[in-house]
Amino acid sequence: MALLPLGPGLLRPVRLTRLNQAYGPIVALCRTYLEARGVEADGSDLRARAVLFPMGKVFESAIANHLRLRMGSAVKVQEESRLPPSAGGPDHPLTYVPDLRIELKGQRLILDTKYKDPERATPYGTAAFRNEDLYQIAFYASAHGCSGYLVYPRVERDVAVTYQVGGVQFGILTVNLEAPGLGGLEDLHGALVRLLHEQRSGEPVNRGSPSPLPRGPVSASPSSAVESA
Secondary structure, three states, X not given: OOOOOOOHHHHOOOOOXXXXXHHHHHHHHHHHHHOOOOOOOOOOOOXXXXXXXXXXXHHHHHHHHHHHHHHHHHEEEOOOEEEOOOOOOOOOOEEEOOOEEEEEOOEEEEEEEOOOOOEEEOOOOOEEEOHHHHHHHHHHHHHHOOEEEEEEEOOOOOOEEEEEEOOEEEEEEEEOOOOOOOHHHXXXXXXXXXXXXXXXXXXXXXXXXXXXXXXXXXXXXXXXXEOOO
């Protein structure tokens, strides 16, 4: 496996036949991008179809693929868990699927990716995190007996925050997708390695920049608070 530089010649070896002609529109769209051309409403000889990319899945796959490249089999993708009811009926199990689970040297982390702004505007003109996402990762962390983190793309600013409730540690990390090369993904990998090391040693480590992760309970200020329930 190798990273190839983007350029007009990247798709030159591609040949469309009756067996793969269904991919023709996508190949044409990719050629348009690689050749730095555009689609005009009038006067253009270039035809293109509208294409919808599921960016949530693209983002999740980018995170998963890079972490697997750096951490190998320690990274587990999309493993479903089932929780049967402890009493009553009907006995339908609760199923849940965290995006990623990392197990390294006896330490575990649960990750769930979200392709959206980690913060939202409140009616009071302040910023807040998204309760529904934090509830979700808190449940995942509790169910798996380990720390859990939401991973968002960086939007307005870096976010690296940890909460702790009833012995369950969970939080938020952001990835800078505008960093040169794979810089943002490398920063995420480094932050996760530091978290795993901290869990193993039981002591905080020097995380440095750009991803400082507060340890223990976090006091939420109006500009970076969890939204009111």
